[in-house]
Amino acid sequence: MVIGLALGIIASNATAAQKDSWSIIHAGTLMADARKAPVSQQSIVIKNGKIFAIRPGYITGADLSGAGKVKIIDLKNDFVMAGMIDSHVHVTMQISPHELEKGVTTTSSDYALIGAVYARRILNAGFTTVRDVGASSREAIFALRDIIRKGKIPGPRILAAGYIISPLGGHGDSVGYRPDVFGTPSSAICNGADDCRRAVRDQIKYGADVIKYVATGGVLTAQASGTGQQFTDAEQRAIIDTAHMSGLKVAAHAHGKGGIESALRSGVDSIEHGSYLDKDTVKLFRKTGAYLVPTLLAGKTVVDIATKKPGFFPPSIVAKAKQVGPLMSHALNLAYKGGVKIAFGTDSGVSVHGINGQELVLMVKAGMSRKDVLIAATVSAADLLGRSNIIGTVEKGKSADIIAASGNPLKDISTLLHPDFVMARGVIAVE
Numbered sequence: 001m002v003i004g005l006a007l008g009i010i011a012s013n014a015t016a017a018q019k020d021s022w023s024i025i026h027a028g029t030l031m032a033d034a035r036k037a038p039v040s041q042q043s044i045v046i047k048n049g050k051i052f053a054i055r056p057g058y059i060t061g062a063d064l065s066g067a068g069k070v071k072i073i074d075l076k077n078d079f080v081m082a083g084m085i086d087s088h089v090h091v092t093m094q095i096s097p098h099e100l101e102k103g104v105t106t107t108s109s110d111y112a113l114i115g116a117v118y119a120r121r122i123l124n125a126g127f128t129t130v131r132d133v134g135a136s137s138r139e140a141i142f143a144l145r146d147i148i149r150k151g152k153i154p155g156p157r158i159l160a161a162g163y164i165i166s167p168l169g170g171h172g173d174s175v176g177y178r179p180d181v182f183g184t185p186s187s188a189i190c191n192g193a194d195d196c197r198r199a200v201r202d203q204i205k206y207g208a209d210v211i212k213y214v215a216t217g218g219v220l221t222a223q224a225s226g227t228g229q230q231f232t233d234a235e236q237r238a239i240i241d242t243a244h245m246s247g248l249k250v251a252a253h254a255h256g257k258g259g260i261e262s263a264l265r266s267g268v269d270s271i272e273h274g275s276y277l278d279k280d281t282v283k284l285f286r287k288t289g290a291y292l293v294p295t296l297l298a299g300k301t302v303v304d305i306a307t308k309k310p311g312f313f314p315p316s317i318v319a320k321a322k323q324v325g326p327l328m329s330h331a332l333n334l335a336y337k338g339g340v341k342i343a344f345g346t347d348s349g350v351s352v353h354g355i356n357g358q359e360l361v362l363m364v365k366a367g368m369s370r371k372d373v374l375i376a377a378t379v380s381a382a383d384l385l386g387r388s389n390i391i392g393t394v395e396k397g398k399s400a401d402i403i404a405a406s407g408n409p410l411k412d413i414s415t416l417l418h419p420d421f422v423m424a425r426g427v428i429a430v431e
């Protein structure tokens, strides 16, 4: 048994050596790090899904000692950069006029399968990593994350929260159902600090990479209770401390000013949406070093639906959508000018999956420089996700997550709406 095992290891090592996979991208323009100026005519050498080297000029396999067959990828006419990162998505769902009905008819298997379709669309749009901040089935999102990680199906790298931690009757609870049909099924509903610690640990137990909770009410819950604070300060501190103790970061859904500030005071890593932040809030952001994830595309989407598609949302949601949606770009502008750290995030799933790049355009419209938008979608999002060691720049040793566009996004950001080329962990998804 022991001998067999040892031989097995030797055999698999020998196979791995023979099967090293090499490719070289010839990049006309390479923006290896969004904080620095792009450089022209570079070669990115990729070995087994990781960046092996970056060399000036266009080299070939003959210039690499020890490499066998090398695939040359010609992007000489393109602008090449790191794959983008969407810090706020819901991969397994996409809103429809039948949300309440879906809540009792959709199975975990349904969510996993449709999630695989959506994941592919997001990847094709140039996003090689996403943070899934809440699924209707954590079984589905964790399974999807794991099978993509194994390379069995194409998709972006997923960091997943599992269920959203919410108070009873809060934005993450199943509100609007008859209690005998759909009461409180989720282990992520909690009340009081101790119970909230339990809820966080329950997500960790089943595989969460990050913790997401609702600090305030939300737009898309069928209740008229608004967007004010929903968890007490003590509950929020319990959630955040418990997650941090296990090395997990915490994202707080927050619209109202009071709720945003209580989350910041409690030590949260990112505020999602941040609609009602003001100058005082900006100061608090800077003091704590938390990120804002602005989700402008979600704001635009709910306003568009509420005004153009009567009957899609119930009246309580229409009122909130019209009120909150338009605030988000103003909030981003205030935060940006005030020096708040900003990480790219769309809330894709509210918008349809695959148009995630539109957030880039909206961020520029809200007053950010194109360079800062590109930093938010790469370097900063990688930092927020705690994955700067593997993603966010095109750099030796990092994952070969690389995209290319025909134009220069530093001059016209919309060129990234349709990437020419997408590679995730060394595997080509679009070319």
Ligand SMILES: [Zn+2]
Binding pocket: 088, 089, 090, 133, 347
């Ligand atoms: Zn969301």
